[in-house]
Amino acid sequence: MIDKCVFGIFSGIGGIELGMAKGGFYSVALCEIDKAAKHVLETKFPGIKVFDDVRAIKKVPEGTKIITAGFPCQDLSSSGKKSGISGEQSFLIDEVFRLLSNSKNIDWVILENVKFMLHLNKGSAMDYITNEFEKLGYNWAYRVVNTESFGLPQRRHRVIFIASKCFDPRRVLFVDDAKESPNKNSSSDEVPRGFYWTEGRYSTGMAHNSIPPLKAGSTIGIPSPPAILFPDGAVGTPSILDAERLQGFPENWTKPSEDIMRPSHRWKLIGNSVSVPIFHWVSHRINKPLDYDGTHDPALTDSKWPNAAWSIKKIRKQSMVSEWPKNEEFIGLNKFLKYPVKPLSFKAATGYLSRAKSGNLNHPDGFISKLEEYTNNI
Incomplete structure (x- = not known):
């Protein structure tokens, strides 16, 4: 049976946590430094401890099996500072690695950030993140996912990154692939x-x-x-x-x-914030993973980071899945x-x-x- 205790870091207003909750998972604690966002969390997740600074947390709360982190994107966004993973905000990803290094029983780590991080400074942010996870003994997989895939009329691309020591993240992230957008109005003059x-x-x-x-x-x-x-x-x-x-x-x-x-x-x-339905989907697949055959996936090269890739026992390959895992009814x-x-x-x-x-x-x-x-x- 999958343990459903989640510790949310950089929780914002709780989008990841709300999506996970729809799949039956529950938060043991949250962390958010923005006072307004923290107040939203305290209102919407009553009775749950909300830390205000990840740097002050000595260890993950007891019982935690899943860590989620929509870590700060200001230094990685195409419209932000573009200072990269070492920027004054995005470097806080190191706090995730600090907590993981002192934790032995974490089943899953789920990260979310902007697509531009794949390209900024020749993908140095992804170089750093993937190398750190592998140093800690984690297998990983990531995929660019488009919010439109879940029927919402927002063309929002985000990198969903999942790591685990004991499970295969490909069985969560890659097994659903609709291959095309549910938005069929790309050329119509009669729509907004x-x-x-x-x-x-x-x-x-x-x-x-x-x-x-x-x-x-x-x-x-x-x-x-x-x-x-x-x-x-x-x-x-x-x-x-x-x-x-x-x-x-x-x-x-x-x-x-x-x-x-x-x-x-x-x-x-x-x-x-994040798009809530994406993490409802992730929670569903953690509950009910499916087999993924990566035998014919091409090797991951050093030239650039693709839209989807994985590493199992430090063997890195590219996945050919699309940005549309689902093809839910699109409401324009x-x-x-x-x-x-x-x-x-x-x-x-x-x-x-x-x-x-x-x-x-x-x-x-x-x-x-x-x-x-x-x-x-x-």
Whole structure:
């Protein structure tokens, strides 16, 4: 029987823990330094000890069999500092290794972070993480997973990394493969289009009937939820309630944070969080693993980190699985949104248009003209 005791490090607002709980796992303790996020955890997981600094934890709580860690991504994100795994935030992954080195009975370690970590500084973050796990005697597997795979209209790519000394992580992470996105509206003009209104010159984040990944906002705490251009020409940003739903949380999950922080801080909490259904899926597969045949998987080369790979007894190979483990019924933005959007301001819309016109990015037919018409009518 699988032991279901989970210790969540860098828990944020509890997305991994909520997903694991849906699979019958329960948290023995949590850890989160952000005061607002910690307050959400204390509200949503009553009676569970919540540490506020992983560096002060001497050992994992008694009974822990699974450690989860959505460790800080600020230094690894394409929109962050790009200082890498040794940055002032992301280096905290070392605290996971410190705790593991003093623990003998951990069955699983589950990490989550941004896809850009595979490429930043030639993948040095992955070099470091995989080498450290192997030094501690762990087998590992990772896979880039797209939130759209679980039916949510958010094109969000995240690396899901699973390690174990006693189990084969491939039997959890690779055995489900839908091979294609459930979002079939990639070329339709009759569906909403999500985009980053804060960009436009070098990237757009364009997503059809979906939004690009929710972000934490600016370094000074200004929210920057993605914009949505609707077929009728309206342009707006989703409400915080729909943003929570886009990550798989119940509405108002982050509402308790308003007890100690301004309401806009909820956007940071949601942007920094994980997509809950991914970890419901992971918990299901830990409960019911399936056989994986890696016999014909190609050897992992030193040139770059692919979207999926594994190491068993330090033999490293690439897996050819896709970013879509599941093909759940996709509910596009045209049907998903429950609450009115906030109209995009004239300044934001014209700023995007200015950057788009000075750059050389391709936009869908009619996109720029519709956005111009919108600004003319504000």
